[in-house]
Amino acid sequence: MIITRKVEFSASHVCRIPRLSEEENRRIYGASANPNGHGHNYVVEVSLEGEPDAVTGMVFDLKELKDLLNREVVAPYDHRFLNYEAPPFDQVVPTTENIAREIWRRLEPHLRGATRRLHSIRLYETPDLFVDYFGDEQSSGEAPGSGEAARSNEAKCSA
Numbered sequence: 001m002i003i004t005r006k007v008e009f010s011a012s013h014v015c016r017i018p019r020l021s022e023e024e025n026r027r028i029y030g031a032s033a034n035p036n037g038h039g040h041n042y043v044v045e046v047s048l049e050g051e052p053d054a055v056t057g058m059v060f061d062l063k064e065l066k067d068l069l070n071r072e073v074v075a076p077y078d079h080r081f082l083n084y085e086a087p088p089f090d091q092v093v094p095t096t097e098n099i100a101r102e103i104w105r106r107l108e109p110h111l112r113g114a115t116r117r118l119h120s121i122r123l124y125e126t127p128d129l130f131v132d133y134f135g136d137e138q139s140s141g142e143a144p145g146s147g148e149a150a151r152s153n154e155a156k157c158s159a
């Protein structure tokens with residue numbers, strides 16, 4: 001069974017790779033490379049997969065999940081300029097892809113259990129653009145910004 005809880009946060013970001021020229025950043029990210037940044041009303045859907053507890057009938061305590069999302073997602077990101085206020089986005093380009101991966105990294109350790117696990121993170125940057133992230137099975141524990149994470153920085157920033 002999969003249960004999903006949704007939270008929203010509003011944040012600013014700018015998509016730039018510092019070592020690249022202005023022209024190259026504009027080519028890759030378009031208007032999203034504007035150094036002054038721009039905002040989105042992000043929507044995150046966090047899905048857990050598991051079996052309902054025989055006694056409580058719940059896959060996970062929904063109050064606990066709400067508190068966890070407020071602590072790990074809303075508090076650090078809401079009304080922030082991600083590049084300046086929300087590490088690792090001072091080092092990692094805050095594309096939708098990278099934000100989804102970071103939300104997974106923050107939440108996953110809290111959601112592991114004998115009868116349930118984090119199934120996916122869906123992050124909407126706009127109503128028309130979202131990413132789904134199911135964890136990285138091949139991950140060797142690389143820090144964000146190295147290896148694959150760095151390559152995904154080349155991903156498009158939508159708007």
Ligand SMILES: [Zn+2]
Pocket residue numbers: 013032038039040157158159
């Ligand atoms: Zn954007």
